[in-house]
Amino acid sequence: MSDHPDSTATQNVISAARATDRRTQNEKPSTILLNSSDDVLIALRAIAVGETVSDGVVAIDPIPAGHKIARRRIDAGTAVRRYSSVIGVASATIAQGEHVHVHNLGMSDYSQDSNTFGQDVRPTPLASVQRTFNGYVRADGRVATRNYIGVLTSVNCSATAARMIADHFKGRLANYPNIDGVVALTHKSGCGLDARIDGIEALRRCIAGYAAHPNFAKVLMIGLGCEVSNLDGVLGGSAGDALVIQQSGGTAATVRAGIERLEASLERANNIQRTPVPASELKVALQCGGSDGYSGISANAALGAAVDLMVAHGGTAILSETTECYGAEHILTRRAVRREVGEKLAARVKWWDEFAASHGMEINNNPSPGNKAGGLTNIIEKSLGAMAKGGTTNLVEVYDYAERVTEKGLVFMDAPAFDPVGATAQVAGGANVLCFTTGRGSAFGCKPTPSLKLASNTPLYQRMPDDMDVNCGTILDGTETIEEAGTRIFDLILATASGQKTASERLGYGEEEFSPWDKGIML
Template sequence: MTAVITSTSGENESESKASTLLLNAADDVLIALRPIARGEVLRDGLIAQDDIPAGHKVARRPLASGEEIRRYNSLIGAASADIAAGAHIHVQNLEMLDFARDYSFCADVRPTPTAGEKRTFQGIIREDGRIATRNYIGVISSVNCSATVARMVADHFRGRLDAYPNIDGVVPLTHKRGCGLDTKVEGVEALRRCLAGYAAHPNFAEVIIIGLGCEVGDLTGVLGGAQGTALVIQQSGGSAATVRTGIERVEAALERANNVRRVPVPVSELKVALQCGGSDGYSGVSVNAALGVAVDLLVAQGATAILSETTECYGAEHVLTRRAISKEVGEKLVDRVKWWEEFASRNGMEINNNPSPGNKAGGLTTIIEKSLGSIAKGGTSNLMAVYDYAELVTEHGLVFMDAPAFDPVGATAQVAGGANVMCFTTGRGSAFGCKPTPSLKLASNSELFRRMPDDMDINCGTILDGDETVEAAGARIFEDIIQTASGKRTCSERLGYGDEEFAPWDMGVML
């Protein structure tokens, strides 16, 4: 789904600048572009019956209780009470409903366009051919018991790398798990995949894995073929001795890690993670739609885009199955959605309660509405593959990775899967970074971009302001991705985000 903005204005508006947005002529709702006061005359002579916050929905016509309501020309729920034309539509009068999704596997598959001009970025080519966009040294704890030592090693180098200008930093990656279970349960396997994926990530020139030594859960082999070393506290003389040894190991790697240079690399080598957090009523209209345009441009170059957050495609997954390159790919996505339904049921939850208080304050009411806007990040490209959490991504084009909607947990999986750039959209404002992968923050509205200037890289509120088309904003995002991959620092990098956001999914039993 890509939002189609039919009009941003209408006759008889009480202000010279449009106060509402119509996404599709078949929609039952308008979107408020600013706070609207009760009694204001809106498009086509419609009179606001309530005070309506920015980003929220306005009824275009009278709706009877139980009647279906559409946005993006897609079903988002049903009226839970009679709704007057011009009334505020939100949690007080809109509810989820069960409906049958038409999966129509592969029905919308189209030939992938090929870009006429093959683009490059300034990347780093590792000795084994892997492509990096950053050049870090990583210090990873295999278990929470070694987290403090890992952080001490990395902290020693804070502010001490001036002599090594080609090194982006020494990153501590710690977590709260790593012991208590050594079986083939999903949670333990997901942790192993995360640790192995980060250890092998091309944005690390070298990694040091630090363990305690008595933990349950054998993490031998986490390094795999990655450049690095492992230290065990109980075998290295204790905490202080391990810190000293860890510092020595990093110091020995600095010269080698600094000896890199950036060279032209095809854009097809990019793996771009697509994330969103703190979404609002504008996210699916402006920023996610524009990112979808950028994704289509990336796919035309042969690059990879990793869509995720399974619980935020729930209710809209049929849009993706129709674009699945094969029935098997589409069925795997449906299987993951069914797994989430069962998982939620086992734990006494409902997926349709997903929109957070912040999402609802920003104008999103049901999970279907949120999901339709969320998957807009994936553009219109074919769905080439579906991956389990933190699985290594090998397919080019648009792919999907199963993960929760909590941003750090989903982003951790995408980076473990090999993402070397991340695009993170937000409407409410999100503070996030994801070392060793640079994270671009994209704002859905200009007010957010002005309010959080140190956190936001790209303003897509220009679409709502009428200053830029969705297509033009998407082309601008595409260029920013190339610049970021070439070494341009993002806001979150300048602020120092990324040391605390390593968050493997904890879904297993602990004994």
């Protein structure tokens, strides 16, 4: 079934969320109507049976907060709309006031209309005054937001040695205040896989991208010596500071040598100061995890407004999570600056559809139990809300997993929707700040890149205050507009890039979350 909205649809998710802006602080409705053509209302709080809500609808089921309630009778087999877009088909007749969810809303077939590629491309508004942040400028001109020393591994077999080296420096950097820490980023792969498969190439791109990341003042590579993903393959034969356990006298000797090399680098790494740089040097990764029914209309929409501001300043935003484009990729392909850019994204979504089918799965398995408990019924509904993170500007390029990002503006990187795997790719691509929206509550960090956590609702922000940086529930509460929240997020991105610590940094997150995508069959 092909049932995409008309050419103005690319604004539907953002404009639907802005419906909340029209409420005054004195009005506390129980539901939101996102678009006049929608078949459902969204519950702003738990609604009891018999309660009258917007449009005179009487709830005939208990409706949990964030979930959908039918505005009118919907016959079985009829398309159901949210954001003025089809999110599925009624699998049974739904009465007015009934709870709309997995028990009565099924997936709809859809087809991408190739004739719409690029039809919504518009000139990008430019900021009249260029904002700045205080970053570290490396000798080669790369701009950093943090100043770490990294210990990376080519294979899991060298992970213990790498951690021993990094652990030596814990509590020993008091005389080096400009160094954020020595971190070991290890993984569970690197061998037992065919050297020709995509998974090995993805791993090599990840490690090479981290090795070249501006947020590292120094990187030491640790290998075993007989692995498939050896250091020469990762570094491409280029000169790099590396130790190979089998060639260095074993584990203890490698650890001693690694500590000596890093100790010799501390003074130089510490000898750097922050200086003002333009906001155009920002590369911000966009992630969402633990999403709920509010994510697409508060946190994601507010982050999208911040992205529009950042792109207007010449910065870069990296949207990802290809499996959360499914059924909503038209929102981006219609904004593709060139047809081949839109076709590249459509091809990646098709690859994922075929990849899932080849393993006896379907992409609609994507919404997690937590997503569903939060009100998201299927992948199309989830995708429509997820796309709001990308704002409204043009899509300028599509990148492979962990590929280096060179274009300015809104870009897309192919990756799974599992947050550590996707964020690892974005950081490998050069992201120097990460923004992570959540509705259910997610615990995450991504060293060496600082990660900001945006809560979709006020109860979450109040329930997990040590994990959340931004409360976007103000939009649902009617105390702030999406534009105001977006400006607040953009300001916080600049402050974070200037050195202000995030919640996840204060908690110590960011090393265990390094997770390159392993696509292969382990032999």
